[in-house]
Amino acid sequence: xxxxxxxxxxxxxxxxxxxxxxxxxxxxxxxxxxxxxxxxxxxxxxxxxxxxxxxxxxxxxxxxxxxxxxxxxxxxxxxxxxxxxxxxxxxxxxxxxxxxxxxxxxxxxxxxxxxxxxxxxxxxxxxxxxxxxxxxxxxxxxxxxxxxxxxxxxxxxxxxxxxxxxxxxxxxxxxxxxxxxxxxxxxxxx
Numbered sequence: 001x002x003x004x005x006x007x008x009x010x011x012x013x014x015x016x017x018x019x020x021x022x023x024x025x026x027x028x029x030x031x032x033x034x035x036x037x038x039x040x041x042x043x044x045x046x047x048x049x050x051x052x053x054x055x056x057x058x059x060x061x062x063x064x065x066x067x068x069x070x071x072x073x074x075x076x077x078x079x080x081x082x083x084x085x086x087x088x089x090x091x092x093x094x095x096x097x098x099x100x101x102x103x104x105x106x107x108x109x110x111x112x113x114x115x116x117x118x119x120x121x122x123x124x125x126x127x128x129x130x131x132x133x134x135x136x137x138x139x140x141x142x143x144x145x146x147x148x149x150x151x152x153x154x155x156x157x158x159x160x161x162x163x164x165x166x167x168x169x170x171x172x173x174x175x176x177x178x179x180x181x182x183x184x185x186x187x188x189x190x
Contacts, residue, residue, distance in 0.1 A: 002154045003145075003152065003153055004152040004154055006070025006144065007070075008070070009088045009145065010089070012043075012095065013044055013088040013095040014045060016097050017043035017097040018041075020038050020086075020152075021038055021157060021163055021185055021187040022037060022155055022157035023154060024154075025038055025102060025151075026106065027134040027135065029107075029110070034106060034133065034135075035102070035105065036105045036124055037155065038099060038101075038187075039186065039187045040100035040184070040186045040187070041098065041184070042168045042184045042185070043095075043097055043098075044096050046093050046094055046095055050175045051178045051179065052094065053065065053075070058094070065085075065095070065096055067091055068087070069087050069090070070086070070087065071087045072140050072143050072150065073085040073087055074136060075138070077128075081128030082128065082136055082138065083127045083128065084099045084127065084130070084131055085097060085098045086099070100126065100127045101125050101126060101186075102124035102133075104124050111123050111124070111133040111134065112133075114133050115129065157189065161187050162187070163185060163187050163188075165182040165185055165186075166182055166186070167181065167183075168183055168184045
């Protein structure tokens with residue numbers, strides 16, 4: 001398969017979030033390839049989006065979002081869960097797509113060990129869970145998508161899959177208007 005290059009991400013986050021559904025996220029860890037099909041994403045669109053981390057301006061944490069598209073923005077929440085985002089858009093206009101869930105397809109045994117032995121279907125059904133399963137942490141923050149450690153490959157959803165859009169979750173701090181934007185995308189395949 002072809003790897004996604006930075007130019008794929010040099011568009012607005014809402015477009016990229018939708019188009020990432022069905023793509024493959026892969027991680028080389030301990031000499032093994034781990035990964036899955038992206039089935040859920042969320043878009044965050046700049047300082048004007050009160051749900052976006054950059055809504056309060058450029059900080060040491062969000063600085064990577066102000067740079068070139070196609071870099072990873074990895075942060076820690078609640079002092080225990082890492083979240084994987086990919087920077088999108090134009091430099092200076094901070095946007096990113098949160099990868100919320102994967103359908104695991106490679107390296108399930110090691111992913112299960114990293115997640116403490118949970119069932120395969122529960123390995124990557126949340127953003128913190130998929131980061132645990134793929135051993136993603138802040139050490140990957142700022143890394144380009146072309147890296148040999150974590151990359152994305154082009155693929156398409158089968159025709160029997162449907163895509164739905166709805167409000168983002170876990171953003172109670174955002175304005176009501178921004179909480180209601182349908183910028184969470186989910187692929188469901190039969």
